[in-house]
Amino acid sequence: MSVAYFDGRTSRRRLVELRFGDGLIIVENGDIVADWPFANIRRFDAPHGILRLGATSAAELARLDIRAPDQAALVLRHCPDIAGVGGLVPIKLGRIIGWSLAAAAAIIGTIWFGVPVVADQLTEIIPIAWEKPLGQAVDGQIRLLFGTTACIDEAGVAALNKLVARLQSTANLPIPPEPAVLLSKIPNAFALPGGRIYILSNLIGDAASPDELAGVLAHELGHVAHRDGVRRLLRDGGTGYLLGLLFGDVSGAGAALVAARTLLNSAYSLEVETAADDFSAMVMTRLGRPTAALGALLHRVAPETDTDITLFRDHPLTPDRERRLAETNAPATGPELLSAPEWAALRVICRDISVNGK
Amino acid sequence: MVAPDPNVEPQSIVRFTGDDGAFRRLVTRGAFLEIVTFGFYRFWLVTDIRRHLWSNTEIDGDAPEYTGRGRELLLGFLFALAVLLPVFLLYFLAGLWLERFQAFASIPLYLVLYGFGQYATFRARRYRLSRTIWRGVRFWMTGSGWAYAWRSLLWGLLAMVTLGFVYPWREAVLERYKMDNSFFGDLPARFSATGAQLFGKVWWVWLLGLLPPLLVYGGLVALVVAEKMHLPKDDVSRVAAVIAMAVGGCGLVALPFLHGVRVARQWHWWVSGIRIGDAKITSKLDGAALIGIYWTMIGQFVLWTLLFGVAIGVVTAIIGATLGQPANLTAAMGSLSPWHLVPYVVLYMALVQTLGVVMRIYLQQRIWKVVVGSCALVNVAALANAAAAGMPASAFGEGLADGLDVAGF
Numbered sequence: 001m002s003v004a005y006f007d008g009r010t011s012r013r014r015l016v017e018l019r020f021g022d023g024l025i026i027v028e029n030g031d032i033v034a035d036w037p038f039a040n041i042r043r044f045d046a047p048h049g050i051l052r053l054g055a056t057s058a059a060e061l062a063r064l065d066i067r068a069p070d071q072a073a074l075v076l077r078h079c080p081d082i083a084g085v086g087g088l089v090p091i092k093l094g095r096i097i098g099w100s101l102a103a104a105a106a107i108i109g110t111i112w113f114g115v116p117v118v119a120d121q122l123t124e125i126i127p128i129a130w131e132k133p134l135g136q137a138v139d140g141q142i143r144l145l146f147g148t149t150a151c152i153d154e155a156g157v158a159a160l161n162k163l164v165a166r167l168q169s170t171a172n173l174p175i176p177p178e179p180a181v182l183l184s185k186i187p188n189a190f191a192l193p194g195g196r197i198y199i200l201s202n203l204i205g206d207a208a209s210p211d212e213l214a215g216v217l218a219h220e221l222g223h224v225a226h227r228d229g230v231r232r233l234l235r236d237g238g239t240g241y242l243l244g245l246l247f248g249d250v251s252g253a254g255a256a257l258v259a260a261r262t263l264l265n266s267a268y269s270l271e272v273e274t275a276a277d278d279f280s281a282m283v284m285t286r287l288g289r290p291t292a293a294l295g296a297l298l299h300r301v302a303p304e305t306d307t308d309i310t311l312f313r314d315h316p317l318t319p320d321r322e323r324r325l326a327e328t329n330a331p332a333t334g335p336e337l338l339s340a341p342e343w344a345a346l347r348v349i350c351r352d353i354s355v356n357g358k
Numbered sequence: 359m360v361a362p363d364p365n366v367e368p369q370s371i372v373r374f375t376g377d378d379g380a381f382r383r384l385v386t387r388g389a390f391l392e393i394v395t396f397g398f399y400r401f402w403l404v405t406d407i408r409r410h411l412w413s414n415t416e417i418d419g420d421a422p423e424y425t426g427r428g429r430e431l432l433l434g435f436l437f438a439l440a441v442l443l444p445v446f447l448l449y450f451l452a453g454l455w456l457e458r459f460q461a462f463a464s465i466p467l468y469l470v471l472y473g474f475g476q477y478a479t480f481r482a483r484r485y486r487l488s489r490t491i492w493r494g495v496r497f498w499m500t501g502s503g504w505a506y507a508w509r510s511l512l513w514g515l516l517a518m519v520t521l522g523f524v525y526p527w528r529e530a531v532l533e534r535y536k537m538d539n540s541f542f543g544d545l546p547a548r549f550s551a552t553g554a555q556l557f558g559k560v561w562w563v564w565l566l567g568l569l570p571p572l573l574v575y576g577g578l579v580a581l582v583v584a585e586k587m588h589l590p591k592d593d594v595s596r597v598a599a600v601i602a603m604a605v606g607g608c609g610l611v612a613l614p615f616l617h618g619v620r621v622a623r624q625w626h627w628w629v630s631g632i633r634i635g636d637a638k639i640t641s642k643l644d645g646a647a648l649i650g651i652y653w654t655m656i657g658q659f660v661l662w663t664l665l666f667g668v669a670i671g672v673v674t675a676i677i678g679a680t681l682g683q684p685a686n687l688t689a690a691m692g693s694l695s696p697w698h699l700v701p702y703v704v705l706y707m708a709l710v711q712t713l714g715v716v717m718r719i720y721l722q723q724r725i726w727k728v729v730v731g732s733c734a735l736v737n738v739a740a741l742a743n744a745a746a747a748g749m750p751a752s753a754f755g756e757g758l759a760d761g762l763d764v765a766g767f
């Protein structure tokens with residue numbers, strides 16, 4: 001039965017016979033062409049039924065293909081280190097699993113504990129001036145999502161600006177707010193990095209009094225004051241970054257983590273929302289207006305919004321939040337925030353609209 | 359014994375000796391280990407798959423050997439990560455900067471990432487080839503990953519502009535660049551198939567593939583025009599447009615099958631173009647066999663997805679039953695705990711891994727088996743005395759391809 005020998009220097013297939021001495025002696029046409037010490041012989045990949053050998057002392061790719069089973073068994077009995085270093089070292093599955101779990105734990109830990117902390121720290125460091133470009137970047141996408149139709153009725157805009165100016169006068173904001181109303185059927189409001197505050201027109205329609213709208217606006221001013229937009233952007237970006245890089249192509253594990261991350265988000269959101277509520281309550285109290293108006297408005301729009309999960313998550317009105325706002329509530333002592341004509345003008349702010357900023 | 363016919367070039371057998379069951383067990387076990395290791399096992403699984411395919415392919419009586427190792431792939435991946443991290447960050451910042459001017463204006467930056475992906479594809483091929491040993495001699499590769507990426511990018515843009523017309527020429531140019539830079543020991547390889555040959559094989563598939571989207575789009579445009587011209591609801595042009603859209607919509611379903619036809623024909627074109635020294639490969643690839651593999655795979659995909667859909671329905675019903683009758687959706691959402699997500703996540707991961715197993719079996723092993731089985735080596739004597747040359751290439755490209763999630767060979 002033939003043994004094929006490849007010397008690792010050329011691709012010539014040489015038919016050889018094997019002799020056993022101190023090592024495996026490879027003989028071609030009666031001449032010794034190689035002598036492999038048994039301790040140096042290693043096994044390599046071969047099809048079923050072929051024993052393929054190499055030797056650490058021979059050329060790196062020198063190979064010996066032995067086809068006869070009994071001869072293969074005989075050679076194997078002589079070689080003490082057939083799976084040693086330099087050959088096909090069997091993989092240590094336990095070690096791979098152990099290190100994988102450690103690495104995964106480290107990544108999850110970084111996302112869970114590290115990213116929020118880093119996002120908070122970075123938010124402190126990032127100059128206010130940088131918020132503007134960040135906000136503008138987000139702005140374009142928000143406008144694509146919620147429509148590009150802005151409500152610009154002159155009297156309505158004047159009333160809105162007056163309302164925000166009154167609120168702002170008692171709040172110490174790091175950046176001047178820029179309120180704007182977008183035409184939308186969804187009742188919602190949100191603050192972007194850089195001070196931009198969007199009120200979706202249906203929220204104004206749902207508001208029963210200037211106080212209710214003022215409560216929501218003050219809540220959004222709270223987000224601006226706390227720089228929540230930047231913080232959220234940094235946190236989501238950082239988390240997505242880590243997940244995308246490490247688990248990009250193993251979607252199963254990635255999805256599990258994304259699910260966990262969403263939970264983390266809403267938990268974090270509630271804390272942030274409560275802080276913005278407190279800010280709203282503080283502003284309204286200073287102006288001598290009722291703090292519970294915000295709760296009343298959110299309560300009214302909540303059943304409508306829960307069909308749109310992502311928006312609903314932005315302002316999850318829990319019984320706790322509502323109770324908290326009610327606790328600080330007091331009868332109005334300050335003057336009305338808007339006169340009746342001003343409030344009427346604000347309610348029809350979408351009488352005049354601009355599409356795409358034109 | 360029959361005397362060799364001097365008019366027929368001597369052909370040597372190329373065949374696949376592997377066992378379907380062994381491969382299925384290999385990838386199924388690998389899928390489990392991938393879940394257990396959060397995906398890190400993929401480096402070793404990919405290595406084992408290649409070792410299986412290489413060592414079970416017999417070329418003129420001798421099987422090649424894959425000498426790559428999982429640990430190399432892991433290191434390549436980590437190294438690629440270290441390079442990708444700042445690139446992604448720059449990409450993100452640049453995107454942010456451009457977004458200021460217009461929303462989503464940063465889309466052209468995807469081209470940069472595409473270029474990186476093509477670079478990775480080239481370098482990954484180089485890694486694989488340089489881990490391929492036959493008869494004690496290494497295959498290896500020279501050439502520049504960036505030169506390749508440029509060619510791919512420009513030809514890709516051209517293919518997009520021409521709705522895929524120049525695709526065959528793009529494939530030929532790219533394959534020629536890769537193959538012309540490949541060697542078996544000191545024997546240079548080259549790619550002799552041309553774009554025109556590929557075009558001749560796939561032009562009708564291309565045209566047929568264009569038809570459904572054109573019908574849908576054309577029907578839509580016709581409807582919009584009819585609306586603008588205030589044509590009556592039962593006008594013949596409206597009816598024709600709706601019929602065109604319906605036919606086109608049905609045609610869209612056939613696209614994956616057409617894809618199978620295209621791939622089969624391209625495989626045949628590809629293997630027949632390979633030249634190593636004076637040796638060449640001929641292929642009697644049966645298109646029907648490859649298409650059968652594709653269709654079986656698509657069928658399995660549909661089957662497994664349906665099965666998991668049923669499982670998700672059952673889980674939802676059980677969770678719904680345990681929750682009782684909540685007053686409304688908000689109340690229902692409120693009474694859900696994070697633990698209710700667990701069965702869904704488990705089912706999703708199981709589905710992803712199952713589809714992964716199916717894909718590896720059909721797209722890798724079965725296609726390999728059919729393609730290899732169809733080949734014969736002509737003038738193997740030309741390969742009999744190649745001198746060893748070339749060095750193993752780094753796994754950086756493999757890591758990059760992994761990090762960027764690009765496939766290609």
Ligand SMILES: [Zn+2]
Binds near residue numbers: 219220223273276314
């Ligand atoms: Zn809020």
